[in-house]
Amino acid sequence: MPGARPVTTIMLLAFLPVAALANGAQLEERDRNIYIPGDDDLFDQLRVAAAYDDEHIQIHYEYETDNPSWYHQYWVYEDGDWVRYGSGSPGPDEHGLYEDRISMMLDDGTVDDFARMGGWMTVQEGMRTLSSEADSDAVEDHPKLGEDMGRSDVRKYLALSRDTDDEREAAWQDVRDDDELEQLRRDGKFLDLWQWRAHRSNPMGYADNGYVLHYRMSSEGRGMFTDNWDEDAGQPRYMFDPDQVGSRSLDWDALIDREYGQDDPYYIYEGNAVNFDPDHEWEDGDVIPQRFLRPPQGSRGAIQAAGRYSDGAWRVTLIRTLETPDAMDSKTLEDGGTYNVAFAVHSGGVGARWHRVSLPQTLGLGHDDADIVAVRTDGDFSDVELEWTELTLLYPGQVNWQWLHGDHPGSEALATGNLGVRDFHDIEQLQSFIIAHEKRLAEGDDDE
Numbered sequence: 001m002p003g004a005r006p007v008t009t010i011m012l013l014a015f016l017p018v019a020a021l022a023n024g025a026q027l028e029e030r031d032r033n034i035y036i037p038g039d040d041d042l043f044d045q046l047r048v049a050a051a052y053d054d055e056h057i058q059i060h061y062e063y064e065t066d067n068p069s070w071y072h073q074y075w076v077y078e079d080g081d082w083v084r085y086g087s088g089s090p091g092p093d094e095h096g097l098y099e100d101r102i103s104m105m106l107d108d109g110t111v112d113d114f115a116r117m118g119g120w121m122t123v124q125e126g127m128r129t130l131s132s133e134a135d136s137d138a139v140e141d142h143p144k145l146g147e148d149m150g151r152s153d154v155r156k157y158l159a160l161s162r163d164t165d166d167e168r169e170a171a172w173q174d175v176r177d178d179d180e181l182e183q184l185r186r187d188g189k190f191l192d193l194w195q196w197r198a199h200r201s202n203p204m205g206y207a208d209n210g211y212v213l214h215y216r217m218s219s220e221g222r223g224m225f226t227d228n229w230d231e232d233a234g235q236p237r238y239m240f241d242p243d244q245v246g247s248r249s250l251d252w253d254a255l256i257d258r259e260y261g262q263d264d265p266y267y268i269y270e271g272n273a274v275n276f277d278p279d280h281e282w283e284d285g286d287v288i289p290q291r292f293l294r295p296p297q298g299s300r301g302a303i304q305a306a307g308r309y310s311d312g313a314w315r316v317t318l319i320r321t322l323e324t325p326d327a328m329d330s331k332t333l334e335d336g337g338t339y340n341v342a343f344a345v346h347s348g349g350v351g352a353r354w355h356r357v358s359l360p361q362t363l364g365l366g367h368d369d370a371d372i373v374a375v376r377t378d379g380d381f382s383d384v385e386l387e388w389t390e391l392t393l394l395y396p397g398q399v400n401w402q403w404l405h406g407d408h409p410g411s412e413a414l415a416t417g418n419l420g421v422r423d424f425h426d427i428e429q430l431q432s433f434i435i436a437h438e439k440r441l442a443e444g445d446d447d448e
Helices: 007-022 114-122 136-140 143-148 178-186 252-256 411-415 427-442
Strands: 027-029 034-036 044-052 056-064 074-078 081-085 101-107 191-197 206-212 216-218 225-227 238-240 273-275 286-289 291-293 303-310 313-321 338-346 361-365 372-376 389-393
Touching: 027 427, 034 427, 044 338, 044 361, 056 101, 101 114, 114 338, 136 143, 191 303, 191 313, 206 303, 238 286, 252 286, 338 389
Parallel strands: 044 372, 361 372
Antiparallel strands: 027 034, 044 056, 044 389, 056 313, 074 081, 074 286, 101 191, 101 338, 191 206, 206 216, 225 291, 238 273, 303 313, 338 361
C-alpha cells in the first residue's frame, strides 16, 4: 500500500488526543446510532479472486468466521401477536438474527472520486444510522424520496445526484429532477452494486443486483425476496407447508440456539410455503421467517450465486455476463479492462453501516496491473487456477462525504483530485482516525 504523505502528520496532530482515549475502548449509545466495536473486532479479512471467459465473469470470495449466520428477521408469536425479531443496527443483533452479506461496488471509471475514496463517497450527511440521520417525517414528506419512492430514510447516494453548485456541499433534500437522474444513468454515472446475502438471496441461487445514484437502488425487475406480511390482517402472509416441512413454523429456542442448518428450512419460499392459517392454534415461540423468497426476474436477477459455509469459512461464487444486463443499472466488463471496486462484509449479526469495508481496489481483466487479477479462461471455469488477493477490512465509522470535504484535515489535498485514501493512510492508522472522529461526534465536538 502506498506510503503516508505529509498531510498524514497534520491529521495525526489533529486526532491524537482522542485516538489515545479510543484505544481498547468500546462506546455504545444506541439512541444516537453510536456503537464503536472493541479493538479486537475492528478489522477483518476477505479473500477475493476472479475469472472470466468470452461471455461471463466469476467473482470468488472466501471469508473466515466462527460465527456464520444464514438467519435473518423472523416473526415470533408472543401473547397473541406476531412480533418481529432481528435488527441490523446499531451494532450486533442481540439474538444474532441478521444474515451475513458480502457486497461489491464496481465502476468503470465513469464516477469521479470512487477510485480515490471508495465506499466513503456514498456516505452522506443525514443517512440512516448516522448520528445525523434525517428525520423520518421529513423524508416521508420529501417529493421524491417520500411521496414518489415511498421511503422514510436516506440511504447511500452520490453527491452528483444532488442539485447544487458545489458537490462538496450536497444535501440529501436536493435531489435532481427525474430527467436529470435519467440522463446520469444513461451516462453511466452510478455505481454498480452486487450483494450476496446468506438468507435473502443465496437459497435461491442469486446475488442481489443494484446500483447507487440518488439512493441505494435495486436493478430493474422482481427481487428475490419480499416481506412476508399481510398488513390488513396484521399477520404473516405465508407459513411453512406442514406436508413439506413437517410443521407450520420453526421453534424460537431452536432458532436462537442455531440448530437450523444450511439444509434445513430456515427460510420460506414458494416451494415450502402455503397461505397462513389464522385459525391454527399458534403457540408462544412459534417462528415464521419475515422474508419470503422467490425467483428474481429482469436485471435484478442477473447475478447467479452459490455460497456454502464449511471448515470455518464462507466460500461464495458469483457469475454474471460481461455484457451489462441493463445499461441503466449495471456496468459492462471487457477483456483487458480495469475497474474500480470496493468490498464490504456484514457478519456477526450486524447490518447497515456496522459492516467492515475495504479500501478502494482495482480489478483487472486479463492483465496484472491491478490489485485483483481476473484470470482469463477458454475452457471450464472449474479448471481455472485462481489468483487470490487478501484484503484487510476495517470499521468505517461515521466518516461522510461532507466531512471529508469540510472539516477533515486533509480536505485541501482531496480537493486536488489526484490523491486518495490509499495515498494518505496505512489501514491501522486510518482506523484509529476513524474511531477518534466518531468519539468526537459522540462528545458533541465535530469541529476537527
